[in-house]
Amino acid sequence: MTERFVTRGxxxxxxxxxxxxxxxxxxxxxNDFPVLSAGPTPHTPLAxxxxxxxxxxxxxxxxxxxxxxxxxxxxxxxxxxxxTKWTKLNTRWQGVSVDTxxxxxxxxxxAAFAVAWSDGGYTTNLPIADLLNGQAFVAYLYDGEPLxxxxxxxxxxxxxxxxxxxxxKWVRGLRLLEHDEPGFWESFGYHNRGDPWKEERYSGx
Amino acid sequence: xxxxxxxxxxxxxxxxNAVGGLLIEIFGTDMTAVLSQCAHCGNRxxxxxxxAYVHAPGTVLRCGVCAQVxxxxxxxxxxxxxxxxxxxxYFRV
Amino acid sequence: xxTIEWRLATVAQIREETPRVRTxxxxxxxxxxxLPGQHVDVRLTAEDGYQAQRSYSIASEPHSDxxxxxxxxxxxxxxxxxxxxxxxxxxLMAGDRLEVRGPIGGYxxxxxxxxxxxxxxxGGSGIVPLMAMVRHRSATGxxxxxxxxxxxxxxxxxxxxxxLAGLAAHADGPRVIHTLTRSQPPGWTGFDRRIDRQxxxxxxxxxxxxxQAFVCGPTPLVESVAEALVGxxxxxxxxxxxxxxxxxx
Numbered sequence: 001m002t003e004r005f006v007t008r009g010x011x012x013x014x015x016x017x018x019x020x021x022x023x024x025x026x027x028x029x030x031n032d033f034p035v036l037s038a039g040p041t042p043h044t045p046l047a048x049x050x051x052x053x054x055x056x057x058x059x060x061x062x063x064x065x066x067x068x069x070x071x072x073x074x075x076x077x078x079x080x081x082x083x084t085k086w087t088k089l090n091t092r093w094q095g096v097s098v099d100t101x102x103x104x105x106x107x108x109x110x111a112a113f114a115v116a117w118s119d120g121g122y123t124t125n126l127p128i129a130d131l132l133n134g135q136a137f138v139a140y141l142y143d144g145e146p147l148x149x150x151x152x153x154x155x156x157x158x159x160x161x162x163x164x165x166x167x168x169k170w171v172r173g174l175r176l177l178e179h180d181e182p183g184f185w186e187s188f189g190y191h192n193r194g195d196p197w198k199e200e201r202y203s204g205x
Numbered sequence: 206x207x208x209x210x211x212x213x214x215x216x217x218x219x220x221x222n223a224v225g226g227l228l229i230e231i232f233g234t235d236m237t238a239v240l241s242q243c244a245h246c247g248n249r250x251x252x253x254x255x256x257a258y259v260h261a262p263g264t265v266l267r268c269g270v271c272a273q274v275x276x277x278x279x280x281x282x283x284x285x286x287x288x289x290x291x292x293x294x295y296f297r298v
Numbered sequence: 299x300x301t302i303e304w305r306l307a308t309v310a311q312i313r314e315e316t317p318r319v320r321t322x323x324x325x326x327x328x329x330x331x332x333l334p335g336q337h338v339d340v341r342l343t344a345e346d347g348y349q350a351q352r353s354y355s356i357a358s359e360p361h362s363d364x365x366x367x368x369x370x371x372x373x374x375x376x377x378x379x380x381x382x383x384x385x386x387x388x389x390l391m392a393g394d395r396l397e398v399r400g401p402i403g404g405y406x407x408x409x410x411x412x413x414x415x416x417x418x419x420x421g422g423s424g425i426v427p428l429m430a431m432v433r434h435r436s437a438t439g440x441x442x443x444x445x446x447x448x449x450x451x452x453x454x455x456x457x458x459x460x461x462l463a464g465l466a467a468h469a470d471g472p473r474v475i476h477t478l479t480r481s482q483p484p485g486w487t488g489f490d491r492r493i494d495r496q497x498x499x500x501x502x503x504x505x506x507x508x509x510q511a512f513v514c515g516p517t518p519l520v521e522s523v524a525e526a527l528v529g530x531x532x533x534x535x536x537x538x539x540x541x542x543x544x545x546x547x
Contacts, residue, residue, distance in 0.1 A: 007344070035260060040256075226302060
């Protein structure tokens with residue numbers, strides 16, 4: 001194997017992870033909020049926007065934007081980690097916990113998995129267990145301001161304990177299933193679950 | 206704290222010229238001038254006209270007309286490339 | 299099965315073109331030549347193996363003399379929060395070596411062979427690949443009429459200003475139309491707004507049907523210019539584009 005050429009004086013913009021337990025392995029700390037996307041920004045008018053829960057539920061449910069904003073919401077301050085190696089600490093959001101949303105439906109006994117789907121066609125899959133107990137929410141404010149379209153506004157899923165590709169931007173609903181259905185990146189070489197603390201980046205990790 | 210210019214996704218969008226080197230690595234030849242047909246809408250054009258989303262866990266090339274995915278490329282941990290070109294009806298080489 | 303290899307270039311010279319843009323002259327043994335419009339990929343590797351890679355357009359014209367010239371010029375704009383361009387501007391020195399691969403690109407190229415009129419539209423550092431086309435035309439004496447519409451923020455941001463003025467002064471040189479969008483020097487009589495349909499129509503002077511256009515620069519500029527040209531009668535295939543991403547605000 002040929003020796004790799006090292007460029008004199010190049011360090012790259014990463015910072016060494018700070019001491020302590022908050023940066024998952026292989027990640028670097030950023031103070032920016034990088035914009036990542038697999039496609040163009042959707043622009044669904046709020047008058048047409050809905051969030052729905054369907055699939056293995058007794059009765060599907062759907063909220064309009066106004067109805068969604070009327071749901072009990074709270075502020076969340078969480079650390080987020082992207083599989084492209086940046087981690088951002090103490091991100092501040094306002095949104096509705098997925099627990100709150102699921103209170104409005106009656107899950108079938110076999111419902112074990114969810115697919116979060118978004119405007120523009122993006123999907124990501126999670127076990128329902130990863131959406132419960134305060135682990136996930138649908139956010140519409142970031143840092144006190146309406147969530148910018150580039151960051152997934154008007155509303156996105158936020159699941160901070162998994163790599164951020166699971167936090168679907170422009171989310172419009174959850175489909176609850178008996179079986180797991182790999183989403184956009186999970187079906188294309190990325191890990192099915194994506195736990196940053198186990199560095200579950202790629203399938204086979 | 207300085208205000209960092211936060212680009213919109215539209216500003217960040219490139220075209221496949223930007224991944225020309227990657228495509229040569231994968232296909233063994235320059236692909237930017239190669240004609241492809243979108244499997245979704247039928248639009249025909251050079252690969253260079255596909256919109257490239259490179260700020261993502263992988264590279265996504267989308268049709269410049271209908272915005273559907275024509276090709277996706279990601280790099281595995283062991284240095285292989287996964288290439289999904291189902292969104293191209295064909296490449297004319 | 300890669301047919302494009304990384305090779306080591308040596309930095310021969312670094313020239314400041316504008317406060318934000320530098321020309322990097324690279325010595326590249328075994329360079330097989332390139333076409334105007336093509337680019338190279340540059341790769342940086344840190345001690346721990348971390349790598350960053352970017353594409354930069356070749357500003358120099360191909361040299362037809364033998365032995366083939368082993369030197370190319372890249373035009374690189376320093377992007378404020380960038381990872382590669384600040385390194386190239388702030389750390390790289392003449393004598394350093396750099397990993398480069400190329401030339402890359404078979405679409406956004408102009409070899410000057412066809413006699414059709416050419417419209418070049420540049421925003422900011424988008425001028426770099428178009429400059430290779432302009433230089434090539436001048437070096438080979440090609441007769442194709444060339445018009446360049448070039449948008450910059452201020453007079454100080456105009457890359458290759460004097461060289462373009464010198465070329466434009468010749469009877470069959472390129473026609474160069476500048477627009478300065480942020481501020482203009484005293485006595486400026488040129489355009490002071492973003493490139494729009496009206497400006498392009500004036501630049502075309504009725505030749506839209508036969509003209510081949512090349513548009514390069516920040517993505518928003520490329521999108522709006524391409525749309526305007528199609529609106530002026532260009533078949534989409536006669537407008538070739540290369541998007542450089544955000545303009546950096």
